Amino acid sequence: xxxxxxxxxxxxxxxxxxxxxxxxxxxxxxxxxxxxxxxxxxxxxxxxxxxxxxxxxxxxxxxxxxxxxxxxxxxxxxxxxxxxxxxxxxxxxxxxxxxxxxxxxxxxxxxx
Numbered sequence: 001x002x003x004x005x006x007x008x009x010x011x012x013x014x015x016x017x018x019x020x021x022x023x024x025x026x027x028x029x030x031x032x033x034x035x036x037x038x039x040x041x042x043x044x045x046x047x048x049x050x051x052x053x054x055x056x057x058x059x060x061x062x063x064x065x066x067x068x069x070x071x072x073x074x075x076x077x078x079x080x081x082x083x084x085x086x087x088x089x090x091x092x093x094x095x096x097x098x099x100x101x102x103x104x105x106x107x108x109x110x111x112x
Contacts, residue, residue, distance in 0.1 A: 010107050022061060
């Protein structure tokens with residue numbers, strides 16, 4: 001059994017995810033995670049907090065791709081964050097936390 005299998009939090013049914021859109025989930029410790037399903041079927045988890053606007057809004061951002069890198073653009077100030085690494089594509093000195101995400105038996109799990 002891997003560490004991901006032993007330390008995960010079930011956050012929602014996979015059927016609630018819409019390709020190209022995000023949903024917000026609250027972890028037991030109070031952290032907010034933005035979960036995204038890309039049109040390719042990949043799931044990603046990032047902090048829901050936009051570090052530029054200091055608001056919990058990234059789950060409402062626009063999902064896209066730039067140079068083969070999937071990203072979410074903040075709905076407020078439009079900075080783009082790589083869904084795989086959390087690095088801001090517009091200012092690489094800024095990065096947000098990423099969270100491993102898996103779908104198990106139709107349920108989305110996040111590793112805190």
